[in-house]
Amino acid sequence: MAFNFFKKKENKEDKKSKRYKELTVRQVINATADAIVIEFEKPEWELSYTAGQFLTLITDINGESVRRAYSLCTSPLVDEYPAVTVKRVENGKMSNHLNDNLKAGDKIQVLEPMGNFTTTVDANKKRHLIMFAGGSGITPMMGISKSILHAEPDSIISLIYANRNLESVIFKSEFDKLEDEYEGRMHVIHVLDDAPINWQGESGLLNEEMLQKILDRIPNWGNDQTQYLMCGPEGMMKNVEQYLENFGVDKANVFKESFVQGTIDKAEKKTGETAEGQEYEVTILFDGEEYKFPVPSDKSILETALDLDIDLPFSCQSGLCTACRGKLLSGTVRMEEDEGLSDAEKDEGFVLNCVGHPTSADVKIEIG
Template structure:
């Protein structure tokens, strides 16, 4: 469900990014209280067409029940309809349609040693994770390794610098610029698998890190995961979020299964069940949307995880999956936007 929220502030971060703060009315404050690392979906109707995009919350998760801060970072994407609107038109006082926070790229504050490898706008959810952890857990440490093109293109530069100043003994910052030399610090260049394999053991005790958070472009996240696995890090200590994947990028698909000639989908959503025929070529999300406009989704690209559903019965084929952890797929969860029936009868539960 989407709620109209008023824009409190639009802050220019770089030439191609802004931070947007939204006012949450008293009656919705519990609904919009977020766990560090979660995101929200924003919706806009243009010429009768619905545009949805997902943006991560960058604000710390406040413990103050009276004023949860809802602030997101938005970077301009080439051809991006919503990001273009946000940077060029969105103004204080405007109303934005917003879905309640969701997502499982999260860290509940607890003692331990944590680290993140981020690229570009991948800093957005990690900023919330790190700031909340530092403020609420005095026995925690955090190492942030961030990659950006240039200093001028770096989002939340001041906020990250403030964390380093406030928690010098517990917050470690490593910055790499891919297209600009720094006066101090690491040489410029991309953070690929080979470089990370050499760099990480020199920065921190890799095996002692309780959780790794990887966020950013597909190539960086995949390279970082391979480097960590090569260094002996268990898969369940690695958490990933990818903001965008090009259509031509290799996918993480379920093994191909021949599609039946005719399939029927039964789906439960908000306590109500329905049964519909699956039309040729459409995803299971599209099947539900034909009758239930309230079906949850944001990106339709297998990236955000908003359309996660439990596969109650039957089999499906997923085209892409960049949102669900291995434990989730093993437990029976699928992405409805990427799932196609592989048996005549399929049942999904969006409420689990």
């Protein structure tokens, strides 16, 4: 069965060009030995974002177009120039390329900011944000912290920040400055796996005992005025989630962002299976166009669309960043991974096309 286009190609190309933008690197800052902050010039086009969102960077590496999502570490309410943080990943094609080669004046293609790991800033709010960050998971927390401290004078932040050692702490001096500037409203507790002999802070793993010890030290504003944010390694986030659940914290007040696909306690997906060799036709509504194409059982909806040169939005391709998110209007879809979606999004019928497989013949998905 052939796939179908319902708009003229030139209109489609115009819309495609509008989705892809270009940013110029203003400066590259060495945050640690294995992490950089990429600060961009203000573009001529309107770069609108909310603290906690991410940018998808796209560049050519040895003839291959590679794209990765990196969280913005800046606040649009405070910072003049937008920036992302990129930490080296072992065998990471993009992260190592950027750390080794990027310099001021370079231009890089991006998609407009996306992501749902955000919070609505309101000067009338009075709340306590308790943040749990590990390693590069501090990146979105930095932007969110700046926004809250700047625009919510009655709110406070407690940050529990876990790292391998002191040398690997990203933004240590920046958070020291925030603690001084917003004394009494910003409290940072560092936890190191490998602490130096003269270390006065916490050391060890963020297990139940450590979490209890730390949370006993910070203000208790009650469940109604407290929100919990977490971003970091899977093991750390599982420990925090379990502790908060045992502590009776409402899941509606817990927000998390994952940078890598989880492997711990993966449950079998019960949303239906696609028989080997089976394929179903899928209809995608995107940018005012309608696409129909068959999706085989061994490929995701996104992979099939890209093979057919249908330029749907995507970034991580692992079910985490939600750049490919769409709303299921009819039919059923099985997802290999749904970590990037909140329970509310799942209840509303959102699916991730990069890990989604149709399990019925009437699948229709609207993107955007």
